[in-house]
Amino acid sequence: MMQELLLFGALSVGLYFLLLMTVLKLPRCKSTAKLHRKTAIVTGANTGIGKTTAMDLARRGARVILACRDRGRAEAAIQEIVQETGNNQVIFMQLDLASLKSVRSFADNFLRSESRLDLLINNVDFNCLTTHRDLVLGSNSFQLFQNYSHSKLCNILFTYELAKRLQGSDVTCYSLHPGQYTSDFY
Ligand SMILES: NC(=O)c1ccc[n+]([C@@H]2O[C@H](COP(=O)([O-])OP(=O)(O)OC[C@H]3O[C@@H](n4cnc5c(N)ncnc54)[C@H](OP(=O)(O)O)[C@@H]3O)[C@@H](O)[C@H]2O)c1
Structure with missing residues (x-):
């Protein structure tokens, strides 16, 4: 039993690192601007x-x-x-x-x-949306995830509207997801 547990642990760690090096590996910004x-x-x-x-x-x-x-x-x-x-x-x-x-x-x-x-x-992002913290601290409530998704959708819609209002000017607008980052909040 102990050997099986150790094997399972080793395989999980191996799989985690494999994913980290492949699927989860995000490109780095190489711009020298x-x-x-x-x-x-x-x-x-x-x-x-x-x-x-x-x-x-x-x-x-x-x-x-x-x-x-x-x-x-x-x-x-x-x-x-x-x-x-x-x-x-x-x-x-x-x-x-x-x-x-x-x-x-x-x-x-x-x-x-x-x-x-x-x-x-x-x-x-406003702290009043406690969604991020709750998500990270282990609450897996679907509602929290929905709130998080709505807040991100709002960001995108805001950017679309801003771009529309600034059409014809030299201003360009972008919204982005930065990827996962260990910060005060996460
Ligand atoms: N970290 C991630 O993995 C991740 C992933 C996806 C998206 N994001 C987004 O990236 C952004 C930054 O996230 P983070 O993880 O870097 O957060 P963070 O470490 O908690 O930093 C948030 C910053 O916002 C400031 N802030 C909060 N409420 C404010 C207000 N009312 N007025 C002025 N400043 C205020 C905080 O100031 P104080 O120090 O004064 O509190 C702090 O400087 C957020 O919009 C988040 O949703 C992050």
Whole structure:
């Protein structure tokens, strides 16, 4: 019995690594594009995917605005990004996406202090959708998965509508799934 269990364990681990190296292996971005003289906003950039994105943009030379709700957390991230990339054009602007007042005040500040915007990365998901955390913590309720799916569908529909409204301008819109990433939330 013990031998069978060990064999089963070894086969499962083997299968997991096989899947990891084949089906689950996602392509890496190989772009060497530079972004000097470009300005980017990344929302929720003090941690997780937002921080990694801000780091990459800074490494490519962009001026990066970390649009975050907590100054302390944002400044800690900025310090890390500047240290890692050598780009000191990384700044904090206060934004709490749960408050439209804060969104308007962010937009005013941005328009007053910046002369251009080249990239806007809408990275935040509201914490009020506890779907992600519950899913990861083991709840397998179908309802939770449906909520998660609806939230992702909303992202896609929003992008379609934005693209439609901006038709004829030079602005292009994309929605994407970043793949699985170990972050504060997941
Ligand atoms: N991680 C994955 O595997 C994965 C997979 C698919 C999609 N995604 C999507 O990728 C995005 C980022 O995920 P993540 O895993 O990097 O999450 P995370 O580590 O939890 O980071 C979320 C960021 O959003 C900020 N935030 C939350 N509510 C905010 C608000 N009201 N105003 C301003 N900022 C707010 C957080 O700020 P605080 O630090 O102040 O809380 C934090 O900086 C989400 O939209 C998620 O759905 C992630």
